[in-house]
Amino acid sequence: MNFLRAIVGQTLRNLRQTWSSQLVTLLTISLSVLIFSFFFLVYINVLNAGRQLGDNLRLIVYLDEEPSKPLQEEYRQKILKFDRVEKIEFVSSQQAYERFRKQLGHDQDVLEGMPRDFLPPSIEVYPIRSLSSLTRIKRFSDYLQTLPGVLKVQYGREWIDRFYSFVKLMRVVVILSGMLLILTTTFMVAHTIRLTLCSRERELELLRLLGASNHYIRAPFFLEGALQGLAGSVCGLVALYVFFDWIRLRFAGSAMLNLFPFTFFPVPVILAIVAASTLLCASGSFSSTRRILRL
Amino acid sequence: MTAKSPEIMVDLIKVSKTYPPRVHALVDVSLTVHAGEMLFLTGMSGAGKTTLLRLLCRGETPDKGLVEVAGQDLDRLSGSGLQQLRRRIGMAYQDFKLLPRHTVAENIALAMEVAYRKRSFIRKRTRELLEKLRLADKYATPAGELSRGEQQRISIARALANMPDLVLADEPTGNLDRETTALVMDLFREHEERGATIIIATHDRELFSDGSHRVIELTAGQLRSPEEPGRTGEQSLHNEEASQ
Numbered sequence: 001m002n003f004l005r006a007i008v009g010q011t012l013r014n015l016r017q018t019w020s021s022q023l024v025t026l027l028t029i030s031l032s033v034l035i036f037s038f039f040f041l042v043y044i045n046v047l048n049a050g051r052q053l054g055d056n057l058r059l060i061v062y063l064d065e066e067p068s069k070p071l072q073e074e075y076r077q078k079i080l081k082f083d084r085v086e087k088i089e090f091v092s093s094q095q096a097y098e099r100f101r102k103q104l105g106h107d108q109d110v111l112e113g114m115p116r117d118f119l120p121p122s123i124e125v126y127p128i129r130s131l132s133s134l135t136r137i138k139r140f141s142d143y144l145q146t147l148p149g150v151l152k153v154q155y156g157r158e159w160i161d162r163f164y165s166f167v168k169l170m171r172v173v174v175i176l177s178g179m180l181l182i183l184t185t186t187f188m189v190a191h192t193i194r195l196t197l198c199s200r201e202r203e204l205e206l207l208r209l210l211g212a213s214n215h216y217i218r219a220p221f222f223l224e225g226a227l228q229g230l231a232g233s234v235c236g237l238v239a240l241y242v243f244f245d246w247i248r249l250r251f252a253g254s255a256m257l258n259l260f261p262f263t264f265f266p267v268p269v270i271l272a273i274v275a276a277s278t279l280l281c282a283s284g285s286f287s288s289t290r291r292i293l294r295l
Numbered sequence: 296m297t298a299k300s301p302e303i304m305v306d307l308i309k310v311s312k313t314y315p316p317r318v319h320a321l322v323d324v325s326l327t328v329h330a331g332e333m334l335f336l337t338g339m340s341g342a343g344k345t346t347l348l349r350l351l352c353r354g355e356t357p358d359k360g361l362v363e364v365a366g367q368d369l370d371r372l373s374g375s376g377l378q379q380l381r382r383r384i385g386m387a388y389q390d391f392k393l394l395p396r397h398t399v400a401e402n403i404a405l406a407m408e409v410a411y412r413k414r415s416f417i418r419k420r421t422r423e424l425l426e427k428l429r430l431a432d433k434y435a436t437p438a439g440e441l442s443r444g445e446q447q448r449i450s451i452a453r454a455l456a457n458m459p460d461l462v463l464a465d466e467p468t469g470n471l472d473r474e475t476t477a478l479v480m481d482l483f484r485e486h487e488e489r490g491a492t493i494i495i496a497t498h499d500r501e502l503f504s505d506g507s508h509r510v511i512e513l514t515a516g517q518l519r520s521p522e523e524p525g526r527t528g529e530q531s532l533h534n535e536e537a538s539q
Binding site: 003005006009010013017202203206207208209210211212213214216 | 354381405406411
């Protein structure tokens, strides 16, 4: 208890005395967290949008002739052998004709004189609703194309390819901004600690002469780094939330926001970002102190 | 490490220290100080008094010889062993070594904080020392705003704060008037009575003029007892012991 009090007292005293350099570090950490979490937020929302779009996704497998019941079962087995799916639906030529007729509405008369089986039978495959199934859809389509009696497989290929490329790009941006966060936080904290150590050289020498333990000397710097990480990440996330809220209010009612709900991080993600930032800063401070003080 | 008699607090055997290029601060110095003893170390400026005190708290390491404090060879001490020993030593430095931006109370508290003393003890002890040194009104004043005499008293208060077993005071009254010197000496005597060993390096002959304490003189890095001018103090004492 006395140890803790002494350490906290030392840390607060130091923060008070070196507030200007602490402020610069805090701003840098906040900015890094803001940049990283902005891209991460966009990435998460893109993933959510992908999941939503995946809900309406289906592969239509056109067949050359009406499959018998045993053949239907065989198709089902082969499809399930490749991947789990949400639903498999067989559509006969007759059913396809009825659907088409309903879709035409008042223009149904254009079908007059046409045979009722002029549309090919098909299998409608609904993949599992997840982004991974979305990214696997091309391979799924290629596989379905190899099944016997299949004329053509149709899905929104172009759209999915573009979407997938965007997701990949976002993933790279998130990784890069994450690396930026790691570099800036550890570098800035190490730099601030180095400045603090230089400005407190006399005090540290005195502490050694008074018999201070290594823990007593090092712990305040460790705590200082952790506090910088904690405060910096909280400030960065608060700034992001303000920005997020502004966007939501500014673009409320726009088609894009209506189509895909734009959401903020869930609590576990917020806690994870704060914890990671705190840990990074604390470790940056720890290694810097250890190296400079040779403790 | 040789276990020493508990009555011996400080034991120096043939200790030499030379600073570059060739300044012989101490030459073959041997000295024994018993626990509870108050010893005055005198000599001209540059005679090696400060070096000797710094050797005793491992602020310096000797080039040659053995330095033992509380039965522990300082040369072999490191890490937590050295830290623990330093907490048992209170040193009042000639240059005070105060932290100018810290308050008087914080400067004094530092010696007790490193020993993880209780907050209540630290507060009480700080006030007690400041009152004894007539500096109670300076409790929250930054040390950098004090006069040299006041800073010197704060340095002494910090040295005594943790109730050390060994007190090393380097010119503790150099900036003090007669009245304040008496206050400081009373405080040292109080700790001597409590059983602390006290070594005071001083120019001020009035401090030991009553003859009640041992006085050792350093001349050009060598020890001499002023009362016996022909004899090289502790050094010859050790030689006699060795020949017996």
